Amino acid sequence: MRIVDTLKIKTRKRIINQTRINAESLRLFSPRNQYNLPYYKAHNTMQNTISTAELFSSPSGLYE
Numbered sequence: 001m002r003i004v005d006t007l008k009i010k011t012r013k014r015i016i017n018q019t020r021i022n023a024e025s026l027r028l029f030s031p032r033n034q035y036n037l038p039y040y041k042a043h044n045t046m047q048n049t050i051s052t053a054e055l056f057s058s059p060s061g062l063y064e
Helices: 006-016 029-034 045-057
Strands: none
Touching (some): 029 045
């Protein structure tokens, strides 16, 4: 099984772009808000899975 760590991806992007890293900006809801994706309640496996999938499929998501 392949595991995707969105925290590591976002941290790498911030290091490469030389932007400030704070703990709050690395939570799942922060990049979703940044890319104008809908808010989902945290700590729900299904909603976290959907949230992550939307980040990857978003035109301006994690892999922009």
